[in-house]
Amino acid sequence: MIPAEFSRALESFRCFLDDLHVNDANEIGETARQHLLRQFEQYHAEMAKALEAKASAYEAAKLQYRTTVNPILREGEIIRRNIDIPRGYYGDYQTMEMMYRNEFEGSTPRGKLLHKIVVDGRECGSVRKRKQHLQSRIIELVDKEQAQSVSLCSLAAGPAAELRGIPEATQQKIGRVVLIDQDKEALEYAFKNLPEHLQSVCQCVVASVADVVFRKVECTEHPQFNYVYSAGLFDYLDDPTAKALVRRVTSIANHST
Numbered sequence: 001m002i003p004a005e006f007s008r009a010l011e012s013f014r015c016f017l018d019d020l021h022v023n024d025a026n027e028i029g030e031t032a033r034q035h036l037l038r039q040f041e042q043y044h045a046e047m048a049k050a051l052e053a054k055a056s057a058y059e060a061a062k063l064q065y066r067t068t069v070n071p072i073l074r075e076g077e078i079i080r081r082n083i084d085i086p087r088g089y090y091g092d093y094q095t096m097e098m099m100y101r102n103e104f105e106g107s108t109p110r111g112k113l114l115h116k117i118v119v120d121g122r123e124c125g126s127v128r129k130r131k132q133h134l135q136s137r138i139i140e141l142v143d144k145e146q147a148q149s150v151s152l153c154s155l156a157a158g159p160a161a162e163l164r165g166i167p168e169a170t171q172q173k174i175g176r177v178v179l180i181d182q183d184k185e186a187l188e189y190a191f192k193n194l195p196e197h198l199q200s201v202c203q204c205v206v207a208s209v210a211d212v213v214f215r216k217v218e219c220t221e222h223p224q225f226n227y228v229y230s231a232g233l234f235d236y237l238d239d240p241t242a243k244a245l246v247r248r249v250t251s252i253a254n255h256s257t
């Protein structure tokens with residue numbers, strides 16, 4: 001049985017969302033968005049607290065949450081994608097791109113605001129920082145390589161956004177890029193959006209981590225990359241797979257980072 005405190009907090013959250021009248025999401029500045037985010041967090045903390053001692057009610061409460069507020073929340077583009085999971089897994093390339101763009105996206109002005117509150121939040125912010133860090137490391141490592149032709153391999157490449165915006169001189173030192181991902185559509189998108197030079201040296205490989213571990217991916221059969229990197233992959237993997245992958249990867253890279 002769902003605790004009454006949960007249902008009350010959920011109903012307050014629904015009223016809060018219902019009352020969120022927005023004409024133009026861009027007009028709601030950062031301070032106001034931060035305030036809304038804190039209110040969001042407060043409602044969710046109340047709901048979580050109500051369920052603390054009632055683990056058996058969790059599934060029913062989740063269903064009640066979905067029926068009550070999802071129709072409103074899905075007006076926000078990133079929330080809709082997280083509800084529908086159109087590519088069958090969370091964190092697909094389109095979701096990543098929404099985080100990187102950090103703009104107002106949604107089917108209504110209210111939805112655009114909800115989307116922006118999410119993508120501007122801490123979690124999405126750390127994904128942006130990770131991409132930035134990765135790009136800086138790639139530039140630093142390629143620039144300092146003596147070899148005139150540096151090879152890179154990205155495992156679970158997704159949209160490969162870190163390879164956009166690399167200075168031209170650094171790009172010219174990159175002689176080979178292999179993008180590996182289980183999602184063919186993600187790789188097509190990644191390739192289409194690469195700078196011209198990187199496109200000319202890029203190979204896209206549709207493969208899973210298991211294919212790499214079990215040595216079914218031809219281009220990962222020899223220790224031939226200067227650098228192999230991966231971002232946002234390991235939280236999908238169980239411990240034995242993660243360990244097997246690290247062992248495999250260290251054998252195909254001259255340096256790994």
Ligand SMILES: C[S@@+](CC[C@H](N)C(=O)[O-])C[C@H]1O[C@@H](n2cnc3c(N)ncnc32)[C@H](O)[C@@H]1O
Binds near residue numbers: 159160180181209210
């Ligand atoms: C969170 S995204 C990260 C994408 C990109 N590295 C980035 O940081 O923007 C995770 C990617 O991992 C891929 N992926 C998840 N599990 C995988 C697996 N077992 N084998 C290959 N790719 C996988 C997904 O297709 C997705 O593109």
